[in-house]
Amino acid sequence: MKTDPLVLTTKLEENLLHVRAMFVDTEDLIMESLHRFNMEAYLLYIETIIEKKLVEDIIVKPMQEADLQVEKGVFPQALVEETNSIKELRKSLLQGKCILLKKDSDLAQIFNAQSFKARNITEPETEGVIRGSHEGFVESLKTNISLIRKRLHNSNLKIKYFTIGNDSHTKVGMIYLDHIANKKIVASIEEKLSDIDIDFVHAPGHIEEFLSDNFSIFPTMLSTERADRTVANLMDGRVAILTDNSPGALIAPTTFFTFYQSPDDYNSRWYFGSFIRFLRILGFLISVALPALYIAIVSFHYEILPTEIVFSIKSSLEYVPYPPLIEALGMQITLEILREASIRLPSRIGQTIGVVGGLVIGTAVVEANLVSNTMIIVVAITAISSFIVPITEMGSSIRLLGFPFMLMAAMFGLIGMSFLFMFVLIHLCKLESFGTPYFAPFSTLKWSEMKDTLIRVPIPFFKNRPKDTLPQKKKKTIK
Template sequence: MSEETLADTIHSDFHLNIQTMNNTFSNIHDFKTRVFEIKERKIGITYIDSITNKDIVNGRIVNEIYKLDYKDSIVDIPVANISVTDNFKKIYSGIMDGKVAIFEGNSNIAFLVDTGLFETRSIREPDSEKIVSGSHDGFVESLNKNINILRNRIRTPNLKSEILSVGGGDITTNVSILFLENIANQDVVNLVRKRISSINLENNLTPGKLEEFIEDNSFSPFPQILETERPDRVTANLMDGRIAVLVEGSATVSILPVTFFSFYQSPDDYNTRFILGSFLRIIRLLGFFISISLPSIYIAIVSFHYEVLPYELVTNIKSSLEYVPYPPVVEALIMQLTLELLREAAIRLPTSMAQTVAIVGGLVIGTAIVEANLVSNTMIIVIAITAISSFTVPIHEMSSSIRLLSFPMIFAAALLGLVGIVVGFMFLMIHLVKLESFGAPYFAPLGPIRFSDLKDTIIRVPYWKMKTRPSTAKPINEKQSTGKKGWAEDGE
């Protein structure tokens, strides 16, 4: 046994154990040590006062310690969660999690009692993922409370939850992996577990950092892990055989593996009639193409291919461009960058001020920039439609990605016109088809074609017609419906 391992082992010397704890947590003002001598029996408790529940410490631990007989064990204390350890590192980690460590004289083991008291905000609907109908709750920053929310929705012992301590050195973060054992593919679960366990980061782990460590291609502009704060979205994906990853201290849950089309699906699609849900989904996907291509198409037509437009429209566009001193590509870049600045300012400012900035930016600056002949009226309309289209995406990260992709398309159109746009879309489609998310094709079921999964992609069929789960998650139990209405099977 190495010296480091010996140093981490609890001693049989009671006073030495207490001294070790005091030395480790020195200069921590809220670290408390209390020593009791009851019936010739020495017992000591150590904890951090600010993150422990004082009612449990005083009512359930201290009072019960005074009632212990000489032959009684510490594990007889009536608390919900008590564990035994002989390692100081586990005690240090437990203390920082809000637990109470109990030492006993002439014993080389210690007891950890869960008394954590971490303040969290109340449950409410996420501001960035609002829906019209359905549940209106969201995750919070407590890992246990988030797991509780999901277990309240999926009440089955098949919902498995694993806790991994991720990080390096003394700083670790608890990460939970949730999946349905009777549906999820164990090979995918093992792959996720392996990638998360390999993270060695001496820093606080967040879902964003986790995503960069475990995703297949960190240099792709497209997110390969879906991050959400909605429990109903996580529940639906768990039922499809996917895996949810929760990080302590964050209200964002990561879902994997996912496809490109997963980012364009909303709980509203399933809370409304399938015809309306399909229509809304088509609108969102149409918004993807508009956001990426509309400014570049305008630049290509005005700069190279104006003959494709009717004569009357060419006259109107030419009159709006007559006094603008630079080419359309510069116009587009000015307006796109201005829009991003306004959007970033609106996010960072308080709500009341953000509304003022939006009004000033949209009306005052927009009107002034046209009157000053810095940008044409037509370009204002193009950029406005582009911005509105990008905001139709239900997931914020995908919305940001497609706005970013509009810039290289603008440069391609400025260089080669419509040919540049075609070449740009070719590279984009090739990248989407090659991309993977934990072994699942990112552009499935269109690349490769999977006809059985088309029922819930661009459109969705009635839910009772969805006989199988999506194959991209590789579920071990694919069947989820008979494909018929149960009450109509007898011909009623």
């Protein structure tokens, strides 16, 4: 049985046949003969991922001007490396490099000529800021790392590359500050990245499910497209994971309050940042509990409301033919359908969906006595409160968490809500993100760490890094 060779030979024809065998039926593989330069050689490249003009400028033209018999030093600006490994040749061709194969030589010269198109650096649509940097990550891993290095001119910034995906061979970068990040956390993430065995990596979300040790409804890794947010988390001792062909970065470890922090909190005065932070936490409670609270009050505990409000709610519910639970579930599911439709449709049509859903459907269902006016108000406030979260993943978790609260409220009233809230609180206190308590500092009762949780104190008081990341260097230089 004939096996594929591992290294090149001195026979040019055999080497070309081996390359052809690896890329059989690949018509964008070009084997350009260089006989016109009195040289027995071939230039190999995949034309769809290289820049043809670059090949002419850095490879072909220097060959015309240089001594063609010189083996080394002919192309000092373009030559990357020399190898005799066929596996390395295949990898280089797929990365957009050019290969030069010569007669009577078992070494191949590799040249850079990539031409992967990338979009310009823009502000992420899902993470807008008022004051601060508007630069967001793009699909190029090199560009994303350059945005981080642009902000951190530090030799302790370490970058480790991994190739994940048996078929896609996707390049993944792990970034951290060596003098701050906890060594055990870095080693744990590095080990998990090395152990990933998957055919194709489409986005960081694929990697996240392999790195996370739990199946909680709450995200334990922060996903962001902002370079400034990533750098701020690196300075706190966290680790960033970036994937080629994806504009997102994964940050670990994280806490519950990490998802409620925004760059605007630190670019504005502390009292305004604290007010906005408090509104976000309040929005979390409203999104989770308000529909359930409405169901519990209407079904079991209407006596806790003033008499005037009770009469008002009763009059709006008089002609609604089903219980408040069905009413709330129907409106919440309709809202989720409208939200998903507005995301998937083109932007011009998406605005129409909002008008149709908010005005036409909302007015029609009330006039048809299918939903009460009070329920429309409750659902609207709940929806707005869920959108105040800076990170999309946490907002999705909050909306999903509201459904079991509504079921418990319909069955057991406020008592059922209380028990479920206790269960969620216990779960948050027990949950960990790479060894870090997820609900810190409340679960660890470290009151000194609460300077950046429900509110934000003035920046001169941030003299220590958060202890939840277990940083090596705890003190910050703030004078």
